[in-house]
Amino acid sequence: MTTPRYDVIAIGNAIVDVMAPSSDELVAELGLAKGGMTLVDTARANELYEAMGSAREISGGSAANTLAGLAAMGAQCAFIGQVADDQLGAIFQHDIRAMGIDFDTPVRDTDNTEGNPPTARCLIFVTPDGERTMNTFLGASQFLPPAALDDETIASAAVLYLEGYLWDPEEPRSAMRRAIEVARKAGRKVAFTASESFVIDRHGDDFRALIADGLIDILFVNEHELASLTGDKNFDAGLAALDGKVPVVVATRSAKGAVCVTGGKRSEVAAEPIDKVVDTTGAGDLFAAGFLYGHTRGEDAERCLRRGAIAAAEIISHYGARPEADLKALMDERLG
Numbered sequence: 001m002t003t004p005r006y007d008v009i010a011i012g013n014a015i016v017d018v019m020a021p022s023s024d025e026l027v028a029e030l031g032l033a034k035g036g037m038t039l040v041d042t043a044r045a046n047e048l049y050e051a052m053g054s055a056r057e058i059s060g061g062s063a064a065n066t067l068a069g070l071a072a073m074g075a076q077c078a079f080i081g082q083v084a085d086d087q088l089g090a091i092f093q094h095d096i097r098a099m100g101i102d103f104d105t106p107v108r109d110t111d112n113t114e115g116n117p118p119t120a121r122c123l124i125f126v127t128p129d130g131e132r133t134m135n136t137f138l139g140a141s142q143f144l145p146p147a148a149l150d151d152e153t154i155a156s157a158a159v160l161y162l163e164g165y166l167w168d169p170e171e172p173r174s175a176m177r178r179a180i181e182v183a184r185k186a187g188r189k190v191a192f193t194a195s196e197s198f199v200i201d202r203h204g205d206d207f208r209a210l211i212a213d214g215l216i217d218i219l220f221v222n223e224h225e226l227a228s229l230t231g232d233k234n235f236d237a238g239l240a241a242l243d244g245k246v247p248v249v250v251a252t253r254s255a256k257g258a259v260c261v262t263g264g265k266r267s268e269v270a271a272e273p274i275d276k277v278v279d280t281t282g283a284g285d286l287f288a289a290g291f292l293y294g295h296t297r298g299e300d301a302e303r304c305l306r307r308g309a310i311a312a313a314e315i316i317s318h319y320g321a322r323p324e325a326d327l328k329a330l331m332d333e334r335l336g
Helices: 025-028 042-051 061-071 089-100 141-142 149-156 170-185 197-212 225-230 235-240 285-296 301-316 326-336
Strands: 006-011 015-022 037-039 057-061 076-079 120-128 132-136 157-163 187-191 218-222 246-254 258-262 265-269
Touching: 006 061, 006 149, 006 170, 006 285, 015 089, 037 197, 042 120, 042 132, 061 089, 061 157, 061 187, 061 225, 061 285, 061 301, 061 326, 120 141, 120 285, 141 170, 149 157, 149 170, 157 170, 157 285, 170 187, 187 285, 197 218, 197 225, 218 225, 218 285, 225 235, 225 246, 235 246, 235 258, 246 285, 246 301, 265 301, 285 301, 301 326
Parallel strands: 006 076, 006 157, 015 120, 037 132, 157 187, 187 218, 218 246
Antiparallel strands: 015 057, 120 132, 246 258, 258 265
16 A cells, blocks of 8 residues: 555535624624524525625635644645635635645536536624624535546545535535545545534435445544434443444544544543633534544544644634634644
């Protein structure tokens, strides 16, 4: 097996986060569910985008957030995701590449129809009280075809990281199945994040089949997703149900810390202390980044968990799902 070119390559939703300050009056006028997240169609996304004031536009999406954390720590990463040939697609490409992440997925033509939608975006209205009202248009990200994959690139990464959110649409699901085959054939590891309990509710049988077939090497879940996946609400029983089926299981428990079970051995860390929780968006994404950074460097489970906890704590201390502190320096300071 050749030395990997990348530490991690990820497949996920390619979403541009568009964040703008907003008055409570505008949120009410637009009929938005303040503080919530709503899926919207093309017409509504365009309407809301036009209504926004001066905005900050950055590449987003769960797996992309994880790669941003990994790259900030010094890892070599690549991303596979679908954008359209439009302004926000160009922004996504430029932003993720500027972080040092390779991104070469061919863009998709768009004519704003259902079959050729524009680039995905999450339109975030931030009111004076700090509440984030999110409106997500999944757009082109849901149309990643298997043909967009480069087998050689996938085979050149130590870890293939898959975003559960993207298992819902048919094309990306087929693309991820093919990517798993390529990675396994190359002797690489496959990591999978369940993303959300509702994803497991819809596709749990698929995920359980992947586990039963030994196709997942590293599984990331929170305690709610663990219960949905195993059918057991008892946390320890849920972990026991996966023991021996997945080589590395990482389960996060918010303020209660996180647990890793590997080779029948359980490691556990507390959550990193912070002054104030400002925004939990991206906490799981950055936890995965910290853990995977340590894992690809051969560190033990407890140290990997510590890295995850440190990265997650940094993210929830401010708004947005991208690190603002120097994660590498923070790791060195906390871990020695």
